[in-house]
Amino acid sequence: MxxxxxxxxxxxxxxxxxxxxxxxxxxxxxxxxxxxxxxxxxxxxxxxxxxxxxxxxxxxxxxxxxxxxxxxxxxxxxxxxxxxxxxxxxxxxxxxxxxxxxxxxxxxDQQDFVSLPDAPVEYENPASLDNLVLGGVLGHRYEGLEAEIASGAIKRQDAQGDLQNLEKLMSGRISTLLIPRSTLLYYRKERKLRDLYVSNTPLYQxxxxxxxxxxxxxxxxxxxxxxxxxxxxxxxxxxxxxxxxxxxxxxxx
Known part of the structure; x- marks a missing residue:
């Protein structure tokens, strides 16, 4: 044993x-x-x-x-x-x-402002978004814009995700959207998204x-x-x- x-x-x-x-x-x-x-x-x-x-x-x-x-x-x-x-x-x-x-x-990475080429949005400061409809993602905070969003100077519309926001932009329901550069690069490769304008200045890096x-x-x-x-x-x-x-x-x- x-x-x-x-x-x-x-x-x-x-x-x-x-x-x-x-x-x-x-x-x-x-x-x-x-x-x-x-x-x-x-x-x-x-x-x-x-x-x-x-x-x-x-x-x-x-x-x-x-x-x-x-x-x-x-x-x-x-x-x-x-x-x-x-x-x-x-x-x-x-x-x-x-x-x-x-x-x-x-x-x-960075948070990019993306818009349509025939209505480009160039971000300089929060005032450059006055009276525009900004697409955001539900639950996300955007540092540097929260005060203007709260006051109504920037009109924010939320979607469940970045792809839904891109679809809203394409259909003209929003003026611009915020999207991480990493996500934008992926969608550009997978969905051949070429005809979009990206602001030279991001919200932040x-x-x-x-x-x-x-x-x-x-x-x-x-x-x-x-x-x-x-x-x-x-x-x-x-x-x-x-x-x-x-x-x-x-x-x-």
Whole structure:
């Protein structure tokens, strides 16, 4: 019996030692190109890039978890181990992200004003939108415009998403819309959206980064640090940027 126990231990030991460490990858960005209707998109592709990376060597199994912002905030408050994709430091308090580190920028994004070429809207300041109908996305705040929207100087109409706003613009129901450059680039590639005017001045610019919780195992943190450091030269990452039309906003380290 004793010999049988030893034999079973020797058989099972490799599988126990080789067990993968599960790591949650959080995102609260659920618009294209990050999340698509077919459950794919850049976020899922990024997770697959991590899982298939030769340096990972099957040590870590990354799983995408899509969360509303409030549930994400709870995870940060409770210091749950995980990583956060496409996040902007200024949108989080210092307390929320104090127990982790930010990567270098992956994408340099911005909120663009888009209009029709026969009625172009050039943004200079909030007053340049007076008496225009601005298309926004339900639940989004637009820093620098909220006071004028509240006063009625800027007439805001909301849609469920960016594609609906583009359709409203094409049909002439709104004067201009706000859309992240990342989303605009994706739709331009996938839907051949060429005849649109983009203001030379965006509402604001922001960097999309990865945040890594320091409650992760040190071996996982070390792996992620090396992976992100070499990401700009990673040919698989370059393929993803091309697939989603994002080469113009890829940050070069």
């Amino acid at each position: 004793h010999r049988l126990v030893i034999l079973l231990t020797l058989v099972l030991l490799p599988s126990v030692c080789g067990a993968q460490q599960r790591i949650e990858v959080w995102t609260y960005h659920v618009s294209p190109p990050f999340v698509l209707d077919d459950a794919k998109g850049l976020s899922q592709a990024f997770v697959e890039l991590l899982n298939n990376d030769s340096a990972n060597d099957h040590r870590f199994r990354f799983e995408l978890v899509k969360l509303p912002r409030k549930r994400l905030d709870k995870r940060l408050e409770r210091k749950r181990p995980g990583i956060l994709l496409w996040a902007t430091p200024s949108l989080f308090t210092a307390a929320q992200t104090a127990h982790g580190t930010w990567s270098e920028p992956l994408l340099t 922001f960097n999309r980064r990865v945040w890594i919780a320091d409650t992760l195992d040190q071996s996982a943190i070390g792996y992620l640090d090396r992976f992100l450091e070499t990401l700009p030269e990673n040919p698989e990452w370059q393929i993803l940027l091309f697939r989603y039309g994002l080469q113009p906003i890829a940050a070069a380290h």
